[in-house]
Amino acid sequence: MAAAVVIALIVWAGSSSDDAGDPGNAAATLSTSIAPKAPAPADSSTSAAPSSEAPSGGGDHGEGGDPSAPASAPAPNGDVTAPIENPCSDQSLSVVLYTDKPTYTQGDQPVFTIVTTNGSLAACNRDVGKNSQNVIVRSLDGARTLWSAQDCAPDKAVNVQLLAPGQQVSDDTTWSGTTSNPGCKKPRVQIPAGAYQAVAKVGEKESAPITFNVVKPAQQ
Secondary structure: OHHHHHHHHHHHHHHHHHHHHHHHHHHHHHHHHHHHHOOHHHHHHHHHHHHHHHHHHHHHHHHHHHHHHHHHOOHHHHHOOOOOOOEOOHHHEEEEEEEOOOEEEOOOOOEEEEEEEEOOOOOEEEEOOHHHEEEEEEEOOOOOEEEEHHHHOOOOOOOEEEEOOOOEEEEEEEOOOEOOOOOOOOOOOEOOOEEEEEEEEEOOEEOOOEEEEEEOOOOO
16 A cells, blocks of 8 residues: 555656646747747838938939939020010111212212101011111112122111101211122222112112212312
8 A cells, every 4th residue: 555655656746747847848938939029120120221222212313303404504595686576577667768968079988878767557676777777879770789888897786776656767878989799809999970879778678769970070
């Protein structure tokens, strides 16, 4: 009987030591199951990485900004002469030419006066400067051109004026009394005594011809 009790105690003690080991194993298992949570901080730092790459996206933004540079390209347009607003058409103009004398002596320098009138019923703008004017001296029959104001002294002055209906603008042109050719090619010679005609042009509008005389110097 005593032997049976001893055996029972031995068996109980063995089973108790095994059960005592189980909690240790359970704790080990628990710590093992918790361990995978440790990498979580690493995941959060990895997700933040794209935010650190955002500045590199600023390079793309810079490239996107480059096309804005050409936006200043239209500035040179400021250097381009703007067309005249509400211009007077050639057809609306009246152009008349006058001389300061009916007869000149060889060696004189005739003065021609161009009078430009707005013949329309409305105010309009017109360039009445030397750039848009010309005076031409021709033979009396108009068949041969002897001199043009634009040949040797092509004045490019621009003078845009607002002309009211009926308003007149006058401008003088002095002639040397010699012949000319396009480009002011030589020779230039004194015109002989005789009768001549002259016309004025403003744009493409030409005046009616006027006549004048040139005579030889008086014999002394």
